[in-house]
Amino acid sequence: xxxxxxxxxxxFGLTISSEVPxxxxxxxxxxGNGTDVVIEHADLxxxxxxxxxxEKYFVIKKDWILFHFPEKVIFLIQHGRKIVVSxxxxxxxxxxxxxxxxTCMGAILLQRKILPLHGSAIAIDxxxxxxxxxxxxxxxxxxxxxxxxxxxxxxxxxxxxxLNHANVPIVTPAYPQQxxxxxxxxxxxxxxxxxxxxxxxxxxxxxxxxSQFATESLPLAGIFELVKGDHQEIxxxxxxxxxxxxxxxxxxYRNFFMQGSGLMEWHFETSSKMMNxxxxxxxxxxxxxxxxxxxxxLILTKLxxxxxxxxx
Numbered sequence: 001x002x003x004x005x006x007x008x009x010x011x012f013g014l015t016i017s018s019e020v021p022x023x024x025x026x027x028x029x030x031x032g033n034g035t036d037v038v039i040e041h042a043d044l045x046x047x048x049x050x051x052x053x054x055e056k057y058f059v060i061k062k063d064w065i066l067f068h069f070p071e072k073v074i075f076l077i078q079h080g081r082k083i084v085v086s087x088x089x090x091x092x093x094x095x096x097x098x099x100x101x102x103t104c105m106g107a108i109l110l111q112r113k114i115l116p117l118h119g120s121a122i123a124i125d126x127x128x129x130x131x132x133x134x135x136x137x138x139x140x141x142x143x144x145x146x147x148x149x150x151x152x153x154x155x156x157x158x159x160x161x162x163l164n165h166a167n168v169p170i171v172t173p174a175y176p177q178q179x180x181x182x183x184x185x186x187x188x189x190x191x192x193x194x195x196x197x198x199x200x201x202x203x204x205x206x207x208x209x210x211s212q213f214a215t216e217s218l219p220l221a222g223i224f225e226l227v228k229g230d231h232q233e234i235x236x237x238x239x240x241x242x243x244x245x246x247x248x249x250x251x252x253y254r255n256f257f258m259q260g261s262g263l264m265e266w267h268f269e270t271s272s273k274m275m276n277x278x279x280x281x282x283x284x285x286x287x288x289x290x291x292x293x294x295x296x297x298l299i300l301t302k303l304x305x306x307x308x309x310x311x312x
Contacts, residue, residue: 008035012105012114012160013172013217020085022097024206025175037081037108039100044074044086060260065107069099077104080111094199101175106158106253110263115161115270116253117223120178121154121171122146123214124303128171130159132251133226138285138292141184142226144207145292148188149300152214153178158253161220167273169220176213179204187290222279224299225251228287234294236302239280245271247280279306 009016009025016025018039048068051059059066065077072091076084083104087096109116119132120143131139140156147153155174162170182203185192195205225239225247239247248271249255258264283298285291 004041006040011101011175012109012158014108020097020100022100024097024101024177037083039083039085042076042084042086044076044084047076048074058256060257062260062262063111065111065257065261067103072096073099075099075104077107077111080108083108092199094197098198102157103254107257109158109160110254110257110261113263113266113270114172115169115267115274117159117161117248118157118251118253119159120156121159121220123152123154123218124300126218127221128154128218129221129299129303130171130223131226132159132223132247137226137228138295139226140178140180141187141292142295144178144180144184144188145296147178147209147212148293149296150212152212153209154214154218161274163270163273168277169274170217171220172217173213173215176208176210178207178209180207181205184292187292220274220278222281222303223247223251225280225282226295227282227284229284230287231284232286232288234286234291234298235284236281236298239282241275244275244280248275 004019006017006019007021008028009018009022010028011025014036015028016037016039017035019041020039047066051066052068057067063079068074072088073096074086083100085096085100106116117130117132119130120139121128121130122143131142133139143153143156154171156178158174160172160174162172164170179198182192182205185205192205195207198204198206249267252267258267281302283295285295
């Protein structure tokens with residue numbers, strides 16, 4: 001884990017030079033004009049003792065986030081360019097990678113003023129569609145249902161969104177892997193023995209999807225918020241104009257970073273510019289049965305109808 005050898009990777013549209021091996025990410029043989037993000041090891045124990053005070057997990061300042069996973073690892077994320085990793089004795093390498101590719105990359109994107117949405121993004125007919133929702137809503141499972149139908153994955157867990165010169169939101173591909181729970185594997189007829197658990201004794205698995213990974217950035221045409229509940233029927237409804245502000249904030253990955261980072265005004269302005277550029281729907285599904293295939297068909301039908309009626 002403490003090797004000083006650096007490998008260069010590509011993810012979220014960024015070139016990443018890392019001392020921590022990240023086998024999930026595509027490697028680059030040529031760096032070109034340098035790297036966007038550096039991941040390196042250092043001892044952060046004194047840094048944590050100095051800055052944490054009464055804080056148990058996070059210290060958040062402008063362009064500077066320090067967080068501590070007790071008895072496991074301390075991370076420092078700076079200026080959207082550097083992730084410092086300070087593992088403790090007995091830290092699990094797989095678990096540390098999950099934090100790097102999740103919370104740390106979410107912080108990097110925010111510091112670079114790139115909007116990270118919490119969800120999965122699918123490429124459909126040259127456009128990106130985001131599936132957002134609370135943890136456990138079934139975002140990755142629904143995305144996997146689309147992959148089973150031949151569509152491509154742009155991102156799983158963290159969706160990187162920027163605005164182009166015309167304020168059209170653009171999704172940049174993350175890396176070619178999904179995370180699926182054991183129950184979802186069984187529903188799709190997949191064997192858990194064919195895949196690697198995310199870390200020791202976990203029932204969530206890393207699913208490589210290189211052959212169905214979209215490598216080009218695509219315009220974000222719609223967002224589907226997935227909500228599960230005790231109701232028995234599947235229902236879809238539009239999310240109206242002003243409520244979109246709330247939904248975009250709610251489903252921003254690690255949105256609690258933004259206040260201390262001084263990013264609330266930026267987030268409001270970004271949301272204002274993009275909310276009228278996309279379609280926004282909520283889908284309610286029952287938690288009593290497996291619905292991913294039905295939901296995928298529902299979304300495809302909805303998109304087909306809107307294409308005919310509205311031309312998008």
